[in-house]
Amino acid sequence: MEKEKISSLQLFYLMAGYVLGTAIILGLGTTVKQDAWLFILIGIFGGLILMMVFTQLSSYYPGDTLVQMLPKIIGKYLSYPVALLYIFHFTYSAARACRELGDLIVTTILTETPMVVVIGSFMLLMVYCLLGGVETIGRMAEIVFPIYIFALILIWILLFSTTEFNPKNLTPVLGNGLMPLVKSAIPSGINFPFGETIVIMMFFPFLNKKGKHRKVGMLSILVGGLLLTVNSIMMIFVLGPEIYNKDLFTLLAATQMVSIADFLERFDALVILMMVTGVFFKVSGFTLGAVLGISQLFKLKKNRPAVIVLGIIIPALALVSASSYVEHLEFGFKIYVPYVHTVLQIMIPFLLLMIAFIKKKRAHK
Template sequence: MSQSTKKITGLQMTFMVILFEIGSTPMFLIGGKVRQDAWLAMSIGAVAGFLLLLLYLWLQRRLPEMEWTGMLRFGFGRIAGSLTAIFYCGYFAYQAMRNVRDLGELTAITLLQSSPMSITMLVFLIIGGYAIWKGAEIIFRLPEILLPGLMLCYFILIGLFLLMKSADFRRLMPVAENGLRPLLNAALPDIVSFPFGQMIVFLLLWSLWEQTGVPSKYTIGAYIGVSLFLIFMVMLTISVLGPNLSHCSVLPLLEAVRTLSRLKFIERLDILAAIMIFIGIMIKMLIFFFCSVRIASILTNKSEKIWAMAVGAVIYGTSFIERNYTQHISIGLGPSLKVDVIFQVVIPLILALAVLLRGRKGFIPPGR
């Protein structure tokens, strides 16, 4: 990609990292199986995810003029690298499908109970496809518009919880009463896979930065900030609902917001919370969708506009495979997280080793 086509600023990259990592994470109680220690499991996952992020940044710095497809070809060879890239294309499309289904289910539960879920999911997918059609510059402008308002809404909710004394942080006690092993089991690999390991998508996005090199400072700062925010949101949810109810709840954040129903001057705050979650899921779906399209476009030398329609059709069709929301959640927070390890950890580690070996043998990374 020529320097003239790199139009993504450092601020846009920072905002995208924050909004992407928030995504649908507050929708669930990540690490809820360790009850009141879920925030500790989230902290361990964030630290492990940070180490993974350093690996991704190292790969990008080592091969600065390449995106993920080019790195795979350089490390594994043209044929094996292209085949691996095809698997990543499918993997990102699968993740986009999960977010589309999340949007459809959440809409049916909170806002439009009488509307067919197939229609609402199609609308969200068309919006995402249109953004991809317009290009990366438009996609990265969205967080500039959405993130300030989203964070303002989160801070308002947090302020209301504290003001109304709905949050009792004594519910976070006792701390680590069963030792370290349950926390590690909860964090590794599940919390690393979701949401922190999903940062792998930025190996397809960092090359869009308007400056030469890698936006490490912007990315690391955004990662640390959003990790602390997510840890605090887990603590807040548990302190409002208690460890048992928050673990059993399907949508704990919405349940926590509904505890503010005794407010006299404002009603249906759960709708506000649902819209906030919509924004995060929509951005995450859009990025996964875009990365799948980008890989397909690079591999075939065809326009991203053409592949946006083809990949979008596949995502929409596969979003109906899971029979109901219960099955959707059980797969997404179960077997799916184990498969994520292959794409987020195993392959990048093997690639890093291959890059090191090729570097020692004097191979020069090819141009884009």
């Protein structure tokens, strides 16, 4: 896999789809209601700063993934547990995305199907794709992402036809003041989904054109974030701030209101297809990052064993991580995102950049 290459466009498609992932279905900034779009804009700004950190680290150590550069920055012995933390983070995050897909499918279209069948079937498909390596995932992203965006825009157009569509739902802007919005958005709005793009550091060495990594990373955050912003505005227009705050699957709830001349309706399948596609981007990014990390940390000659092992661990972890979807969300947004994400996606990268900067200055002198 080390000899594989992907184009800048393929990596952009993969990471932009990764940013959208599950966030576009679940909705962001629900706690601030009609100010959710401002919540996402704050997240984009913070995400761009984080991407500057990620890309600068990659510029200091070109050709190295996050796992490979850790020993060069903090030493061999300290880097080992830190690398394991990131591998676990990627693995658990992939499991969380699988659980969200399973809950959506089981509660909407396959109500009689056990969740283990849904998640297991999806993971079998993921393992098959991941065995093809980085290039295979890149090509799939190149094919799937334009279709994904077309489906999203089509849903937005259909939402204009709903009788509930009301731009006044977006007011009052900052009705509760600026500080509650800022406190809600920092760090949670930055961590999810923008901070999760730290996994892109595992893919930079595979770019066929060196020096394009910063442009690809920044565009992924910007394009993915702006699409999420527009989507949140459309959801609030249709659902209103109260329903947007309480509904678990906002895009699905809004799409179910579409009915054109009592003939064209029930576009749920389109949303389900988008969810599967979004989870594909998310799980492929996280799992491939974990696979590369395991292979590099333990000096494996082939990635196949790591792919198969994670293909077993991830669905099992998705099923046992929470007893219900509400518990899954509570743990994610009250514990994992504000605390674990903050340490792994903000604090440690900034610390690594400071150490790398000092080392480069000393080496230069």
